Amino acid sequence: MTERHPTPGKEEIALLEPFDRLGLDQIEVVSTPAQAAGALKALADATVLGFDTESKPTFAKNEASEGPHIVQLSALDKAWIFQLEDAECRRVVGLLLSSPAIIKAGFGLGDDQRRIIHKLGVDLQGVLDLNVVFRERGYRKDMGVRGAVAVMFNKRFLKSKKAATSNWANERLTEAQIIYAANDAYGALRVFKALGLG
Template sequence: MCEFPYTVHMTQKRISKEAINELPLYKLENDIELIIAPEQMAKAIEELRKAPVLGFDTETRPSFSKGESYSVSLLQLSTESKNYLFRINQVPFNQELAAILEDENIKKVGVAIHDDIKHLNRIRKFKAKAFIDVADLAKEKGIITLGLRSLAGLLLDKRISKKAKLSNWEQPTLTPAQINYAATDSEVSLKLFQALR
């Protein structure tokens, strides 16, 4: 495993929005593979099975009307060298992909992941194993501001842009901004886990 390259301020327990806004924007370090066809899945899953830890996140089209809801559109899994984005509204959330989420030997790490797991289970039932909420690790160390953006500011000295969060994740083609946003969330989750171990 590579040495962690960031300064970790474990004495700081909180960070303000104003302080975050002064930080440099986080830049993706790893390549992105957008999985939009079934034939891409086998190779991606083969690579993911080799990783001991995966950054994890999902994206869902936001709902602005009462009673309206959408299924998960995108599943992000990041290794130390690549970010895999599965458009599960276009490719199947199949048994092989679910098996990674059930594998107790592969840690899946993310921030506030309970709802992500619950919503994925609505598409395909699976037994979530070896999931770790990075916010829980941060709380154990006395950190007070626990969101992904706050933790990135506190632990990585970087600012994460959230501009694409409320965009339409079900549109036929994702924009470069959406792809970058989605990959950033799972890549940063992995880096935060490494920082807090």
């Protein structure tokens, strides 16, 4: 069966203008109980957030991932990156992810959900995998944020391969990691809005 709507390939996407991203001043890294309390207050009334996770890559054959190491949640003007070393950060993320009142929209979330259930022991509610929405609308199996941004905005979503495969378990995240992680969640939220889902 051929797809009803073709998605642009890497070469086509490379020619597009860059998609606007959140800057460092719009991203908060949450790693302490006080920061977690502030984030919960800021996010408690949200109805929809962009959502993603990152885990330290595993390279050895039988090495099991202990991820996710961070969880990203994004509004339209700000993103929060929760580092999951701190117990209170894990508790707050668990509250937000298990709230049925907040839609958490992202791409390819099956693995993320399994890891979160294992790590945080919470029942995720309100999670929407945008790949499913695109499939229902006749696009290829897995769109991903880069393909979706190209289709919805005719823009190129910048993604650093180096940041993607970096150590997300580090206590101090680099600026490149912070920008990468926050914008994965932010891009998902922008696509959710553009799809007319809320």
